[in-house]
Amino acid sequence: MLAVLGLALLLGACAAKPQRGGTKVTLLPQADGTPSAVIVRSTAAGPQAVSEQRLDEPYQTAAIGPGRPIALGADKAEQVHQAYEPLFANAPPPPAKFVLYFRAGTTQLTPESQQAVQRVLAETLTRSGAEIVLIGHTDTTSSGEANDALSLRRARLVRDLFLQRGVAPALVEATGRGERELAVKTADNVDEPRNRRVEILVR
Structure with a gap:
């Protein structure tokens, strides 16, 4: 910052x-x-x-x-x-980043991320008025078009969690990047759990 x-x-x-x-x-x-x-x-x-x-x-x-x-x-x-x-x-707190992971081909959080999501929400909500950017991602299984749609659904699911906690819709942006920005570089059709994620940027 x-x-x-x-x-x-x-x-x-x-x-x-x-x-x-x-x-x-x-x-x-x-x-x-x-x-x-x-x-x-x-x-x-x-x-x-x-x-x-x-x-x-x-x-x-x-x-x-x-x-x-x-x-x-x-x-x-x-x-x-x-x-x-x-x-x-x-001074305002520095930007923060969190990551939640998903089961293959779904918008269902992994068990570990299900346990972490309430903590992530709580920490984020301490920053009153902060902008929250949610970026959905997938692994390289399925087609590029399908992955674009799935990544956006994942980001929107997390957005709904913030809205349910009272965050103003104007402060939460959800976007999907499909398989374009892999956390772990792989070939096509590789099931990589670390790529199935939503990045939460709080600033």
């Missing part, structure tokens, strides 16, 4: 005002550890002296001040979190 700290949460960097009225931008790490970057562009040194720097390391900084180009630096994680503790405390 990218965040801008200062007056608002936005984009992956932390903006603050350093000495003498300038601005400081600090790149925050992604919640899942994936790389991120931000381009800092300034005309503080004048319209004919555009300055631009790329931040691509966690807690790397760029300081912008009147009459001078962007200056790169780095902060310590502990310092950033202490300085902006209220903003970190009030």
Whole structure:
């Protein structure tokens, strides 16, 4: 998750005002550890002296001040979190992902997923107002057209579970991807349990 700290949460960097009225931008790490970057562009040194720097390391900084180009630096994680503790405390939770699995050729959850589904629903419902994206998948048995239809039915079944728990329909999107995005790559007509799934993305 990218965040801008200062007056608002936005984009992956932390903006603050350093000495003498300038601005400081600090790149925050992604919640899942994936790389991120931000381009800092300034005309503080004048319209004919555009300055631009790329931040691509966690807690790397760029300081912008009147009459001078962007200056790169780095902060310590502990310092950033202490300085902006209220903003970190009030930041929305990072996106979450859950997976439910199905019996071959059906919209029936496996016994393990039947046991897990209430926990998944409960954890998701703690995020009031979150958008929920449900992506249905199949293995490579049956035809592509049939798998498209089955994957969508699986996603809609899970959507109904959320609606029954009071989630607003506008917040839950269900789509089917058939056998296009296999979790485990297989040849055609392979019965692979890990591909028969619905991915639940909460953001």
